[in-house]
Amino acid sequence: MKFINIRELSRSPSKYVKLANEKDDIVITRNGHPYALLLKIDDDELEDFILAKHFDLENDFETAKQEHLSGKTTNIHDMINNIENR
Template sequence: MKFITVRDLRTSPAKIWKELPEEQEMVITNNGKPIALLTPIGDSNLEETLSSIRQARAMNAVKLMQQISLKKGNDKMSIDEIEEEIRKARQESR
């Protein structure tokens, strides 16, 4: 995987677009931190690619929620405690 800076993207876009199909993925960085991912797509795989990215984001969000839940000790809650939490959340959302 190739890393490129925002500056590289601004100053040499033609070179980057030319390399992208071969590289398959390029990470754009700003001040040394990753901020975006470039990946080649076409009309034929646009929806499939977007769907895959969205699914991966959702899976990462679930994984993060599970980790936070474990840190809080929620894995030791009884069914009654879980149902009480659900009831409270539903009342608050009304």
């Protein structure tokens, strides 16, 4: 893991993106304190990150699924027909 300040990152962003992609997670500091993290991530890891960071999103998906299964949702075609028939 490498630590750099935000000024270093602004001088050579591609250098640090390449470094993070190839081998090192990078902690970006601001005024001597951790500010951001630059790390390599693939599609699966991104999905896991989003679900972990935004746990309520996963709950929303589950609620939507349950509403669909119990018939509490409206078919898109019915919705379009209702709008067109107004």
